[in-house]
Amino acid sequence: MSVLGSYLHRHPRLRLAGLLSAPLLWLVVAYLGALAVLLVSAFWTVNGFTGEVVREFSLQNFRTLLSEEVYRAVTLRSLGVAAAVTGICVVIATPMAFFMAKVASSKYRNWLVIAILTPLWASYLVKAYAWRILLANGGPIDTLFGGPGNGPGYGLFATIIVLSYLWLPYMILPIYAGLERLPDSMLEASADLGARAGRTFRAVVLPILIPSVIAGSIFTFSLSLGDYITVQIVGGKTQMIGNLVYANIGAANNLPFAAAIATIPVLIMVIYLVAVRRSGALEEL
Template sequence: MPRGDERSREEQISGTAFAPSRSMRRRISLAFLLIPPLTWLVVAYLGSLAVLLVSAFWSTNSFTGAVVRSFTFDNVARVLTDEVFRTATLRTVSVALAVTILCAVLAVPLAFYMAKIASPRVRLALVVAVTTPLWASYLVKAYAWRMLLSPEGPLSWATSYTPGYGLIATIVTLTYLWLPYMVIPVFAAFSRVPDSLIDASSDLGASDLSTLRMVLAPLVFPGIAAGSIFTFSLSLGDYIAVTIVGGKTQLLGNIIYGQLVTANNQPLAAALSIIPLVAIVAYLLAMRRTGALENV
């Protein structure tokens, strides 16, 4: 074989040996795609949470109100021992659970009708009706409910009864605000259930209630759990709705806002913020066992 051919063959072999494989090129491309969002997640999101947790162990100067970056457990101890904060925590968690349950009770029959009974045209109209409020301003919707629940509002004219402003008004308003976040995943869960399963259950003599309990409920429950993650977490951290329609009701969100803006006590606000953060993490861990995170 000529010497030139041998040299070119050796160069091809060496070039092939050092060329990246297809899987390696895919990994490199994936890494370049993931670097910007991961950088944002680590620096902006997790970094801000880290600063929040650290600032909970700082204090404020009693005379100037300036933040003093000296380590102390006073804020955490006050959050754990103060009766006002403990009561507000229980009230906030109770409101979040009540809103979640109400949203599930309203969403399940509506989503079932949309997925299994309604015609395509009616289904489209209902999907538009459910999702359209998401395009409206949060403040507009909250103030609309303030007007509706007012003692001189339309509800009082029509029924001669209105709950007024307070805890019930807060739960009703939050239920309205977050209901689409429950309907959409439950509707998607019902849509994934084959109609043949319902027909087979009926052919085997099961009643509608038995079919719902033994066939549909286990398949749809992950969707309900996925929607509950949104309704629970959004209700837990809300502070605007309770300010607008809550009257004298105090939840953790508006207490934290008051400490941060009115009282200018950032360390205490940060310490209070740990409570909903821990509650949400605990709720996510509980929902993880239901398969809800795969349906979010």
């Protein structure tokens, strides 16, 4: 034991290799390997008669994706939903996080953090289900608007609202963490030097806010982009990228085409992640 220990102590590279081997093996084999298989199978096709997967290179899936109107429409709709959800979350989260970090007293602040954290532990499905009840025909929201059918009901709008509801804490927490690190004295200094609230916000708060918002947006954007469960629960007939993938795996039993569709959100998220990596937002996660 001690011989091995001192041997390892003298050979840090060996220690590093020991530490990295199992996790990397797992992530590279189980995850990157799976992603690679997915990518490769996107170029396969399915025999229309037998339903068997034909393992031969073909661009047919991507040709279909690019040529048929419905796929472009669904991609744009999903992007729009993800962007709208991210926007709504930023608008709601920023004042809340600012209040928590800069206005509330420190005793009160801890309770607010707990209040924002607790719903994160409540099940995703339960929250979506709660909104299904809220938005039901003749449900509480309809009653609020004066009778069955008066509320927004299920559909695209409901999808955006519910996704915003689901991911809101993921936006509040990074913004709060960022603002908390901003010393109050900086705000006071800015005011002492004659800056008005607006100028202080632009020059002092915003540089802290932007990386935090980007960190939060990785969650709100990515989680919305791939969602197909909430859409099924409150979206009515609305379809997003996830629904198409799901339909092609399940009912259509066309795994290669589902894989081809799934490359769309991967591409979008990889571009997004590479773009924000430079901003230092990944450190905020």
